[in-house]
Amino acid sequence: MLSILSGNQVAKLDKAYIQSENISSWELMERAALSFVRDFFKRFQNSKKKIFVFVGPGNNGGDGLAIARLIADRGYKVSVITFSEKEKCSKDYVINFEKLPENTGVILEKDFNYELAEDGIVIDALFGVGINRPLEGVFLKAVKRLNELHANKIAVDIPSGLPADELVEGEAFLAELTVSFQFPKFSLLFPEHAKYIGELLVASIGIPEDFLMKFERRRFFMQESDMLPRHKKFHAFSHKGDFGRILLIGGRRGKAGAIILSARAALRTGSGLVHVWADDSAVIPLHNNCIEAMYLDGEKLVSMDDFDALGIGPGLGQVDVSELEGILKSFRKPLVLDADALNLLSENPQLWANLPENSILTPHLKEFERISGKAKNQMERLEKARSLASDNKVYLVLKGAFTCVSAPDGTQYFNSTGNKHMATAGSGDVLTGMLTAMLGQGYSPLDACLCAVFHHGLAGQVASKTKGRGTIASDIIESIPQTFLDLGID
Ligand SMILES: NC(=O)C1=CN([C@@H]2O[C@H](COP(=O)(O)OP(=O)(O)OC[C@H]3O[C@@H](n4cnc5c(N)ncnc54)[C@H](OP(=O)(O)O)[C@@H]3O)[C@@H](O)[C@H]2O)[C@@H](O)CC1
Ligand SMILES: Nc1ncnc2c1ncn2[C@@H]1O[C@H](COP(=O)(O)OP(=O)(O)O)[C@@H](O)[C@H]1O
Numbered sequence: 001m002l003s004i005l006s007g008n009q010v011a012k013l014d015k016a017y018i019q020s021e022n023i024s025s026w027e028l029m030e031r032a033a034l035s036f037v038r039d040f041f042k043r044f045q046n047s048k049k050k051i052f053v054f055v056g057p058g059n060n061g062g063d064g065l066a067i068a069r070l071i072a073d074r075g076y077k078v079s080v081i082t083f084s085e086k087e088k089c090s091k092d093y094v095i096n097f098e099k100l101p102e103n104t105g106v107i108l109e110k111d112f113n114y115e116l117a118e119d120g121i122v123i124d125a126l127f128g129v130g131i132n133r134p135l136e137g138v139f140l141k142a143v144k145r146l147n148e149l150h151a152n153k154i155a156v157d158i159p160s161g162l163p164a165d166e167l168v169e170g171e172a173f174l175a176e177l178t179v180s181f182q183f184p185k186f187s188l189l190f191p192e193h194a195k196y197i198g199e200l201l202v203a204s205i206g207i208p209e210d211f212l213m214k215f216e217r218r219r220f221f222m223q224e225s226d227m228l229p230r231h232k233k234f235h236a237f238s239h240k241g242d243f244g245r246i247l248l249i250g251g252r253r254g255k256a257g258a259i260i261l262s263a264r265a266a267l268r269t270g271s272g273l274v275h276v277w278a279d280d281s282a283v284i285p286l287h288n289n290c291i292e293a294m295y296l297d298g299e300k301l302v303s304m305d306d307f308d309a310l311g312i313g314p315g316l317g318q319v320d321v322s323e324l325e326g327i328l329k330s331f332r333k334p335l336v337l338d339a340d341a342l343n344l345l346s347e348n349p350q351l352w353a354n355l356p357e358n359s360i361l362t363p364h365l366k367e368f369e370r371i372s373g374k375a376k377n378q379m380e381r382l383e384k385a386r387s388l389a390s391d392n393k394v395y396l397v398l399k400g401a402f403t404c405v406s407a408p409d410g411t412q413y414f415n416s417t418g419n420k421h422m423a424t425a426g427s428g429d430v431l432t433g434m435l436t437a438m439l440g441q442g443y444s445p446l447d448a449c450l451c452a453v454f455h456h457g458l459a460g461q462v463a464s465k466t467k468g469r470g471t472i473a474s475d476i477i478e479s480i481p482q483t484f485l486d487l488g489i490d
């Protein structure tokens with residue numbers, strides 16, 4: 001798994017890796033620059049726009065100089081704007097400065113009049129993870145000016161001004177694209193920083209995942225390569241019982257849609273048998289929209305033990321707390337709690353005691369706030385999520401961009417799939433169905449969380465390729481099978 005290191009671990013990582021590989025720090029910087037340039041040309045190949053690279057005094061500036069050289073080598077017109085005399089800059093900055101081709105325009109800040117082409121491309125290599133105070137002086141002036149400019153703007157490693165692990169103070173570069181090296185810096189995952197980051201790409205510089213794990217094992221960024229080993233394998237003689245018999249509870253008082261979405265998502269995730277326990281108002285919509293699911297009247301339910309997994313909450317409404325308490329007491333395996341079930345939990349904290357260990361809770365930000373109180377910002381929210389998961393021995397799936405799965409052992413896993421088009425009614429119900437399906441198939445709760453969250457995001461990406469902002473939850477469901485095909489999981 002890909003670890004997310006804190007900014008102050010980067011220099012240590014760098015040092016250990018170059019020692020173990022017997023390469024120079026310059027070579028590692030060259031790899032970073034090469035991988036940036038690869039992503040850069042995916043977007044700007046054949047662009048006639050003028051390119052301006054703004055470099056700071058440290059290794060982020062060094063990256064910028066190497067990037068300027070590599071772009072200029074391909075015949076593009078590049079200007080470098082630097083703010084510091086060479087003597088005050090890092091070793092690899094100096095090496096790369098001296099390697100700049102002669103046709104690169106180098107402008108020292110004091111000669112710089114800030115008349116930049118509106119239709120140019122700006123590459124921000126002022127500061128990376130080594131920033132240790134808010135921007136001020138000439139750097140602040142430059143970033144403010146660049147932020148007013150209608151040019152294409154790309155940040156190297158992290159938009160200058162953002163600290164690697166904390167919330168920004170003051171000004172920062174507003175990028176449309178951020179190419180972060182090796183792993184996303186923690187602060188790039190905060191919703192508060194969305195406007196600075198634009199699209200986020202993570203560019204490998206070749207340091208293996210297990211090498212990163214020597215430095216950090218508390219925060220991970222989920223990768224496609226993590227999926228295959230976590231998925232369950234079925235064989236030629238597998239029967240529908242092996243694919244799980246699940247029960248979804250919700251869809252009460254005219255809110256059938258939510259539980260139908262969950263049921264359809266569970267079936268598309270490969271669930272063998274899907275039962276829906278709702279009230280009478282759901283019978284006709286269920287039969288019309290999901291003929292594969294079985295309707296169940298709670299009155300006639302004999303034993304919960306018949307089910308491999310249970311998902312409860314979508315469209316459940318405000319049921320009596322004793323009903324939820326009864327269900328929790330009679331089902332002793334990990335289950336999935338979402339939506340109204342989470343609201344009941346927040347209003348009736350005594351229910352925590354009845355939650356089976358390793359259950360999965362899937363709040364969005366508002367539901368999470370009801371459970372755990374207001375948080376000042378995402379950092380505080382993530383800490384609350386971590387404590388809630390470990391104090392109560394549950395998996396907490398805090399939904400949103402970069403959904404975070406907090407495990408009972410305190411580890412946090414951030415999702416790398418999904419996009420803004422998933423912010424549509426019912427997409428959370430889809431996730432509940434997928435999670436319950438995987439639990440029912442015998443995935444461990446951790447594997448169910450990681451696989452369901454990852455595939456759910458991928459399905460959103462697949463759906464939005466053709467539907468864009470018109471993507472609806474049903475499109476996400478219909479795209480689930482493609483995600484299994486794409487990842488080679490049969
Ligand atoms: N292993 C990896 O992942 C690799 C990482 N690589 C790259 O290295 C980058 C980290 O480089 P880095 O450590 O040299 O820090 P960097 O961000 O350039 O800034 C430090 C300089 O800025 C200064 N300074 C700080 N704040 C300031 C302020 N507000 N206003 C003014 N000055 C300020 C500070 O000096 P100070 O003033 O504190 O003495 C120092 O001179 C990383 O982000 C990535 O791009 C790749 O090359 C390959 C491998
Ligand atoms: N901007 C976004 N980027 C990625 N995923 C998103 C984004 N917005 C929402 N999602 C995903 O969509 C789902 C929305 O869930 P939720 O808010 O519970 O929706 P609903 O209650 O309508 O079913 C979550 O899984 C969330 O991670």
Ligand SMILES: [K+]
Nearest residue numbers: 124127158160
């Ligand atoms: K930068």
